[in-house]
Amino acid sequence: MRSLEYICLFTVLVILLACTSGCTTTQNTDSRTAMVTTSAAGTEPSFGSPGVQITPTSQAVQTNGIDTTINIHYNDYDCLDVTRELGVVYLNPDQKYSIFVSPGNNQVNVNVLLLDVGDKERIQNAMPVWNAVSKTWDYESIVPLVQFNDVSTAQEKTVTIKDQGKYYLCADDRKESGVNDVIIKVPVKMTRIA
Numbered sequence: 661m662r663s664l665e666y667i668c669l670f671t672v673l674v675i676l677l678a679c680t681s682g683c684t685t686t687q688n689t690d691s692r693t694a695m696v697t698t699s700a701a702g703t704e705p706s707f708g709s710p711g712v713q714i715t716p717t718s719q720a721v722q723t724n725g726i727d728t729t730i731n732i733h734y735n736d737y738d739c740l741d742v743t744r745e746l747g748v749v750y751l752n753p754d755q756k757y758s759i760f761v762s763p764g765n766n767q768v769n770v771n772v773l774l775l776d777v778g779d780k781e782r783i784q785n786a787m788p789v790w791n792a793v794s795k796t797w798d799y800e801s802i803v804p805l806v807q808f809n810d811v812s813t814a815q816e817k818t819v820t821i822k823d824q825g826k827y828y829l830c831a832d833d834r835k836e837s838g839v840n841d842v843i844i845k846v847p848v849k850m851t852r853i854a
Contacts, residue, residue: 725851730831734840737832751821760816760849769810770833777826788835
């Protein structure tokens with residue numbers, strides 16, 4: 661009889677624990693994954709549950725643009741996941757973006773490329789080769805959607821997404837020779853315009 665009381669007590673505690681665990685929430689502090697909702701009046705955005713009102717800061721997710729810096733080592737490359745930075749799963753067809761790159765305070769001129777997920781996987785083996793006829797850097801086996809060659813002045817280009825997918829902005833300095841411990845900072849902006 662005593663074991664039946666313990667089983668009932670244990671069952672009641674499990675039910676109470678299950679009920680209260682569904683009622684507690686934790687606030688997500690990672691600004692890249694915060695869900696933004698707007699109240700019916702359309703005044704204040706809120707993060708997480710509808711009852712919590714938080715005023716967005718400069719670290720809040722920008723759903724229509726990126727303003728950041730890509731850091732690369734001298735004679736190396738690195739890629740920025742555009743879809744993650746925009747807070748979306750994919751970029752969709754017919755979306756238009758303006759891409760702005762700047763040399764920053766760099767002493768070297770890097771290439772900046774917008775690549776789809778397939779070309780991002782191939783860039784590691786695709787070294788830039790100077791094309792004397794077109795005066796550009798060519799990458800064998802990849803086709804960038806947009807390419808900025810030797811960024812020495814601020815430049816801006818517009819691109820229209822043709823295929824749904826993940827996209828990456830890559831800064832490439834592999835055309836340099838020698839060894840250096842310098843970290844190159846490449847300022848980039850990508851803004852949706854349509």
